[in-house]
Amino acid sequence: MPQDAASRLATSGAALTIERVAHRYGNAVALEQISLDVAGGELVSLLGPSGCGKTTLLRIIGGFIEQSAGRVLIQNEPVDHLPANKRTVGIVxxxxxxxxxxxxxxNIAYGHEARRTPTAEVKARVAEMLALVRLDHLADRLPGALSGGQQQRVALARALAVRPSILLLDEPFAALDKNLRLDMQIEVKRIQRLSGTTTILVTHDQEEALSLSDRIAVLNQGRLEQLAPPTEVYDRPASLFVNTFVGTANVIPGTFVSASGGIGIVDLGGIHITTRAPIAPITPGEAVVVCIRPEHLRIATTGTGLQGTVEMGLPLGATIVHEIRTTTGLSIKTAEPRATGTEPRLPGTAVTLIPTQPEAVGVFRPAA
Ligand SMILES: Nc1ncnc2c1ncn2[C@@H]1O[C@H](COP(=O)(O)OP(=O)(O)OP(=O)(O)O)[C@@H](O)[C@H]1O
Ligand SMILES: [Mg+2]
Known part of the structure; x- marks a missing residue:
């Protein structure tokens, strides 16, 4: 895109503040008190399983649902009294x-027609948007004659056409096949960077959230479990839910022994392993679970660790995944880089599993 087009697109993204927003549908709680600060130009994903309240929160921000409690502010101005078309948000x-x-x-001009923008200006803006989403050649088609990805780009162009200060995207890539999804993800990121538009992206796809976001807000059953940059969500999950929902984790029951100096010690059936310090204080003797990601377990033949035998080994090209049955009956997954020529270990092989480092082991209270 030429530089002048890029600068004409540029809006300085507005800051968004969500202050103790809660929502009920009848008696059913969809959102508990959620507070969230989004900086101008930031891309924040709302990530969580189906029904956790993502769409509800997005629609509250957009002004399509009136929340039961709390406030929404754009550039520090409360917007709760404003209808959707007065909020300067674009929604897909x-x-x-x-x-x-x-x-x-x-379709792309629609927001401007509703706002009674002069015709010449609308025309110019539509042309600019068509170029941006690379659909100049399809301006006169009806949506029914477009592919899913093309429809998605039209929806995006329509939302961006009004120069929203905040862009709200609700699972915009869900209907696309894998390759097109990747193209569109890159496209959205490009457009978002170029235009500097503050963006809230709803997704239940953790890879999408990890790859596109400045920060991820992980939601579970209407609660905000963690708000942090992608690597922090992955490396230091704030809860058992986050640890198992984002990425894969082996969850192993044990007994808490102690914590000091930023590390914890947990007894796993007689062996002690060191962990990250628990986030909320845990009393020695309490039942806990530790979470270890497959790539954070080393397979050894000697040493102190979890004892088990290989059930299955899968050579996945770049990695080798093993499924190990521990002597206590747990099924544990490991993943390690595969050197050229290496075969998985044979079923029945006795092995010892050792965490690569204490920072890679989380300790939490078990799920209720
Ligand atoms: N209009 C409604 N009336 C009653 N309950 C609703 C309504 N809309 C949503 N809900 C409920 O509120 C909860 C949150 O719904 P929401 O649509 O926000 O979830 P979501 O996280 O977007 O899910 P998905 O990933 O499936 O789109 C769900 O339990 C849902 O059944
Ligand atoms: Mg939804």
Whole structure:
């Protein structure tokens, strides 16, 4: 894109503040008190399983649902009294929601027609948006004659056309096949960087959240479990839920022994392993679980660790995954880089599993 087009696109993204927002549908709690600060130009993902409240929160920000409690502020101004079309937000709904009887160009122009922008200006803006999403050649098509990815780009162009100060995207890539999804993810990131638009991206896809976000807000059953940059969410999950929802983790029951100097000690059936310090204080003797990701377990033949035997070994090209049955009956996964020519260990081989480092082992209270 030429430099002048890029600078015309540039909006300074608005800061977004969500202050103790809660929502009930009838008696059912969809969101407990959620507080979230998003900086201007930041891309924050709302990540969580189906039904955790992602769409509800997004629609509250957009002004499509009135929250039961709490405030939404854009650039430090409360917007709760404003209807959706007065909030300077652009939204791409979970199902795109294009107007089927309008051409691509008219769909993109829609927000401006509703705002009574002068015709010449609308035309210029539509052309700019068509170029941005690379659909110049399809301006006169109806949505029904577009592929899913093209529809998705029209929805994105429509949301961006009004120069939103905040862009809200609800699972915008869910309907796309893998290759197209990757293209569109890169495209959205490019557009977002270029335009500096503050963006909230709803997804239940952890890889998408990890790869695109400045920060990830992990939601579970209407609660915010962690808000942090991707690597921190992965490396230092704030809860058992986050540890198992983002990435894979072996969850092993044990007994808490002690914590001091930033590390913890947990008894796993007679062997002691060192862990990260627990986030909330845990009393010695309490039942806990430790979480260890497959790539953080080393397979040894001697040493102090969990004893087990190989059940299965899978050579996945770049990595080798082993499934190990421990002497206590747990099934544990390991993943290690595979050197050229290496074969998985044979089923029945006795092995010892040793965590690579204490920082790679989380300790939590078991799920209720
Ligand atoms: N209009 C409604 N009336 C009653 N309950 C609703 C309504 N919309 C959503 N819910 C409920 O509120 C909870 C949160 O729904 P929400 O649509 O926000 O979830 P989500 O995280 O977007 O899920 P998904 O990933 O499946 O889109 C769910 O339990 C859902 O059943
Ligand atoms: Mg949803």
């Amino acid at each position: 709904f979970q199902n795109y929601a294009l107007f089927p009887h309008m051409t691509v160009a008219r």
